[in-house]
Amino acid sequence: xxxxxxxxxxxxxxxxxxxxxxxxxxxxxxxxxxxxxxxxxxxxxxxxxxxxxxxxxxxxxxxxxxxxxxxxxxxxxxxxxxxxxxxxxxxxxxxxxxxxxxxxxxxxxxxxxxxxxxxxxxxxxxxxxxxxxxxxxxxxxxxxxxxxxxxxxxxxxxxxxxxxxxxxxxxxxxxxxxxxxxxxxxxxxxxxxxxxxxxxxxxxxxxxxxxxxxxxxxxxxxxxxxxxxxxxxxxxxxxxxxxxxxxxxxxxxxxxxxxxxxxxxxxxxxxxxxxxxxxxxxxxxxxxxxxxxxxxxxxxxxxxxxxxxxxxxxxxxxxxxxxxxxxxxxxxxxxxxxxxxxxxxxxxxxxxxxxxxxxxxxxxxxxxxxxxxxxxxxxxxxxxxxxxxxxxxxxxxxxxxxxxxxxxxxxxxxxxxxxxxxxxxxxxxxxxxxxxxxxxxxxxxxxxxxxxxxxxxxxxxxxxxxxxxxxxxxxxxxxxxxxxxxxxxxxxxxxxxxxxxxxxxxxxxxxxxxxxxxxxxxxxxxxxxxxxxxxxxxxxx
Amino acid sequence: xxxxxxxxxxxxxxxxxxxxxxxxxxxxxxxxxxxxxxxxxxxxxxxxxxxxxxxxxxxxxxxxxxxxxxxxxxxxxxxxxxxxxxxxxxxxxxxxxxxxxxxxxxxxxxxxxxxxxxxxxxxxxxxxxxxxxxxxxxxxxxxxxxxxxxxxxxxxxxxxxxxxxxxxxxxxxxxxxxxxxxxxxxxxxxxxxxxxxxxxxxxxxxxxxxxxxxxxxxxxxxxxxxxxxxxxxxx
Numbered sequence: 131x132x133x134x135x136x137x138x139x140x141x142x143x144x145x146x147x148x149x150x151x152x153x154x155x156x157x158x159x160x161x162x163x164x165x166x167x168x169x170x171x172x173x174x175x176x177x178x179x180x181x182x183x184x185x186x187x188x189x190x191x192x193x194x195x196x197x198x199x200x201x202x203x204x205x206x207x208x209x210x211x212x213x214x215x216x217x218x219x220x221x222x223x224x225x226x227x228x229x230x231x232x233x234x235x236x237x238x239x240x241x242x243x244x245x246x247x248x249x250x251x252x253x254x255x256x257x258x259x260x261x262x263x264x265x266x267x268x269x270x271x272x273x274x275x276x277x278x279x280x281x282x283x284x285x286x287x288x289x290x291x292x293x294x295x296x297x298x299x300x301x302x303x304x305x306x307x308x309x310x311x312x313x314x315x316x317x318x319x320x321x322x323x324x325x326x327x328x329x330x331x332x333x334x335x336x337x338x339x340x341x342x343x344x345x346x347x348x349x350x351x352x353x354x355x356x357x358x359x360x361x362x363x364x365x366x367x368x369x370x371x372x373x374x375x376x377x378x379x380x381x382x383x384x385x386x387x388x389x390x391x392x393x394x395x396x397x398x399x400x401x402x403x404x405x406x407x408x409x410x411x412x413x414x415x416x417x418x419x420x421x422x423x424x425x426x427x428x429x430x431x432x433x434x435x436x437x438x439x440x441x442x443x444x445x446x447x448x449x450x451x452x453x454x455x456x457x458x459x460x461x462x463x464x465x466x467x468x469x470x471x472x473x474x475x476x477x478x479x480x481x482x483x484x485x486x487x488x489x490x491x492x493x494x495x496x497x498x499x500x501x502x503x504x505x506x507x508x509x510x511x512x513x514x515x516x517x518x519x520x521x522x523x524x525x526x527x528x529x530x531x532x533x534x535x536x537x538x539x540x541x542x543x544x545x546x547x548x549x550x551x552x553x554x555x556x557x558x559x560x561x562x563x564x565x566x567x568x569x570x571x572x573x574x575x576x577x578x579x580x581x582x583x584x585x586x587x588x589x590x591x592x593x594x595x596x597x598x599x600x601x602x603x604x605x606x607x608x609x610x611x612x613x614x615x616x617x618x619x620x621x622x623x624x625x626x627x628x629x630x631x632x633x634x635x636x637x638x639x640x641x642x643x644x645x646x647x648x649x650x651x652x653x654x655x656x657x658x659x660x661x662x663x664x665x666x667x668x669x670x671x
Numbered sequence: 672x673x674x675x676x677x678x679x680x681x682x683x684x685x686x687x688x689x690x691x692x693x694x695x696x697x698x699x700x701x702x703x704x705x706x707x708x709x710x711x712x713x714x715x716x717x718x719x720x721x722x723x724x725x726x727x728x729x730x731x732x733x734x735x736x737x738x739x740x741x742x743x744x745x746x747x748x749x750x751x752x753x754x755x756x757x758x759x760x761x762x763x764x765x766x767x768x769x770x771x772x773x774x775x776x777x778x779x780x781x782x783x784x785x786x787x788x789x790x791x792x793x794x795x796x797x798x799x800x801x802x803x804x805x806x807x808x809x810x811x812x813x814x815x816x817x818x819x820x821x822x823x824x825x826x827x828x829x830x831x832x833x834x835x836x837x838x839x840x841x842x843x844x845x846x847x848x849x850x851x852x853x854x855x856x857x858x859x860x861x862x863x864x865x866x867x868x869x870x871x872x873x874x875x876x877x878x879x880x881x882x883x884x885x886x887x888x889x890x891x892x893x894x895x896x897x898x899x900x901x902x903x904x905x906x
Contacts, residue, residue, distance in 0.1 A: 142814060143795055144795060145798050147818060148794050149793050151817075151822065155821055171831055171832040171835075174829055174861065175832075177861070181776050182773075182843075187772070190775060190779065194741065386745075403738055406741050407785055410737050410785060411791045414779055414782025414783030415782070416793075417776070417778075417779025417780060419793060420779075
């Protein structure tokens with residue numbers, strides 16, 4: 131009966147029913163037909179927890195800041211500045227397009243706003259400079275998700291949030307780790323795109339613009355506020371005046387000051403209410419899915435679904451390399467079918483325990499995950515950017531698909547590099563002093579102490595000190611202790627900090643959690659974060 | 672900047688939907704044009720009043736709540752940053768922080784209400800872009816009516832949670848004795864927002880089933896160079 135109902139739900143999902151309704155229906159059916167039926171009000175227990183957590187703070191604020199930037203004349207100022215700086219290069223204007231798209235996407239979270247905001251501006255300029263029609267459209271459509279790995283990209287915040295909510299028995303990762311880890315892959319993508327643009331510029335014999343200091347100075351004067359935005363954000367963070375959770379507020383305040391008060395691109399009465407409402411609709415679409423999915427996650431954890439998937443996967447997949455290959459194929463399909471936000475909230479909780487079991491570093495997993503979804507935006511037949519470009523440029527979907535193929539190829543090169551050469555993502559974080567998160571519990575074996583136990587540990591946001599980590603240099607376990615890991619299926623204890631018998635967290639250098647599939651249960655090993663101070667207490671003795 | 676969209680005064684000619692360029696077909700739930708605009712008000716009678724209440728009054732209340740919540744989400748932490756770093760200690764920082772968490776969540780929830788009114792929820796774009804406009808229009812009507820059932824049940828579940836599971840003694844702010852320190856006071860918004868969404872789904876569903884698709888609409892996936900689907904269904 132439940133299978134039939136779930137099939138029916140899947141059917142209406144494919145037809146286009148809003149995903150949050152689909153997730154609610156799946157949760158309802160699962161709760162109703164569970165071995166011991168669960169009261170559906172439990173969904174709201176998880177939802178209610180969100181009222182008291184800082185997890186969602188960056189979501190509305192960064193989206194609002196992104197919309198303010200996109201709806202102001204920032205795109206024009208950025209294009210002008212970038213053209214003044216790079217126009218002398220063969221294909222310089224195309225490089226300008228790539229860099230500007232990446233900059234704006236980092237703020238808009240690749241919600242499609244970038245293509246629309248910059249497309250209308252860049253396309254005529256590119257055509258005027260004799261860039262081919264297909265090349266110009268391909269560049270704009272292909273770059274629409276380019277800045278996903280750069281600060282303050284919302285998908286990264288969302289990834290960290292969902293990771294921290296879903297990863298049982300592991301140390302929470304911090305947004306800054308993922309941003310640092312995504313820096314080289316992000317730059318790699320921009321470099322690949324720029325190189326191709328330059329090569330195309332040479333091939334198409336595009337005229338270059340002579341470099342003029344006067345124009346650079348003029349463009350810089352106009353775009354100075356926008357150029358300073360990353361500096362202001364980093365400056366506030368480094369100064370310690372604001373926490374990571376508060377940096378989104380500072381960003382909004384700065385962008386508001388810039389676009390509404392200084393440049394006056396946005397009218398506070400005529401434009402601002404509309405932009406606020408428009409931006410909050412995207413926030414709403416994300417929030418309702420996230421809220422419902424929390425209830426579903428609880429059920430998945432209770433019924434050990436990830437563990438069952440893992441057991442089945444382990445029959446066919448024996449190594450990390452095979453797992454990464456399968457992950458890429460799976461995520462490319464997901465990315466082509468789902469929006470990035472729903473993919474993160476819906477699919478990530480299932481991927482996390484598998485990644486842990488196969489020993490994939492959370493940062494590596496995150497970047498691979500996001501690059502795949504970046505590609506998903508462009509991937510025929512249903513990549514979202516294809517439709518946006520089709521609509522915006524009024525071309526056939528076939529034409530758009532052909533135009534983005536070279537850019538898609540470049541994305542694949544980046545994906546292969548990021549997936550198979552781990553240091554591309556992990557070298558910079560380790561250089562910046564990140565301790566390696568080695569905590570792994572057997573997926574699905576942990577008995578949750580509340581509906582979402584990690585909500586408690588996230589009390590003070592992702593900015594809480596990482597716990598359960600081992601210092602790469604000293605080999606010591608950081609404050610708060612941690613859990614151990616073992617190779618999947620090995621059954622051998624590894625370094626870590628959980629007592630096998632008592633399940634308690636032990637001082638530095640203690641024992642390990644059992645390997646996945648070993649049958650032994652690993653209790654949740656998340657040290658509690660102090661509600662008042664936001665700090666993790668010292669290792670229990 | 673595009674013109675702001677305002678609901679019409681009763682009796683005024685209804686404007687077309689705002690041209691919201693970031694929501695073309697194939698993005699959120701944009702298989703149908705994301706926002707069909709406001710239909711012309713009926714000639715008279717109770718339907719005209721309902722039209723006014725739904726498209727003008729409710730819209731303004733909804734937008735007002737959303738703007739107020741977002742303003743609070745921005746301002747509370749901002750004032751708290753100043754308060755903390757200046758050493759003024761004008762207010763209880765912990766309380767302000769917790770309030771900002773609450774308002775953030777409700778901004779999302781009421782953003783969901785706005786997204787429902789303008790049919791902007793995230794969904795899977797597999798089938799609808801390939802369907803003829805009329806089939807797409809009617810199919811989305813049926814799907815929204817299914818959503819009415821699901822969202823209605825969700826609302827009822829929220830009601831049970833707030834009034835049956837949560838007791839009047841449960842406190843959200845243990846140190847606050849006033850009514851607003853109670854758990855229920857902060858969670859009753861779930862029922863309101865979800866009920867509101869149910870209403871929007873009902874209107875969207877009934878409207879699609881009773882009307883024809885906008886003239887000139889085409890299946891986005893089959894659209895040619897000059898045939899991108901129209902954004903708005905005019906008056």
